[in-house]
Amino acid sequence: MGWGGASSLSSVVGIFFFTGPLLLLLSTIFEWIIGNFFNMMLCGFFCVFWSSLGILQLPTADIASSYSPTGNALDGALTADYNAGIALYISVLGFAVFTIFLVTLRTNAVLAVLFVNATAGLFTLSASYWRASVGHLPTALHLKHVRTAYVFVYRQLIIYF
Known part of the structure; x- marks a missing residue:
């Protein structure tokens, strides 16, 4: 919502890798161990989602800049x-x-x-x-x-x- 002037996701890209996927992967494993299939499926599904969203927002992956003819990430986005x-x-x-x-x-x-x-x-x-x-x-x-x-x-x- 732009609270506090926040306008970019690249400042919080670490959350997309460590808080989201890492903890969800651990949750997936533990839910599998105790036999909760539905919860395991949800945790695994959102683990993959947060990982892929993190890669999309990662500045060093240069995904947005690959869409720009000049190689500029902002133009590509x-x-x-x-x-x-x-x-x-x-x-x-x-x-x-x-x-x-x-x-x-x-x-x-x-x-x-x-x-x-x-x-x-x-x-x-x-x-x-x-x-x-x-x-x-x-x-x-x-x-x-x-x-x-x-x-x-x-x-x-x-x-x-």
Whole structure:
């Protein structure tokens, strides 16, 4: 939401590798040991997601700069191909989380609401990248702020759960 002037993900890219994937990988292993398959599947799924998102945001990977003819990462991050690729990735992730939502309908109402908020947030973020890919940057920024509101509700439900 831009609180405190935060505008870039590269300053927190370490979280994408160590807090997310490392702890989720350990959780996946421990859930497998105690026999909780559904929790193991969720932890493994989000471990892969956070790892791949971390690689996308890692400045030394030069993924955004590979889309720029000049090799500039900022120019590459503004190209239609880069934004459409990320939008497609997040859309596929949204469908996967929606499938998880359908599975959780029988188990727990709070978990189902959590995953429906996560799904809405992912599709909103995907729409943001789609809008950025066609050059509508103010709309893309607004959609990212809306997505952050979904994440806020999602995080509150995680604390409750």
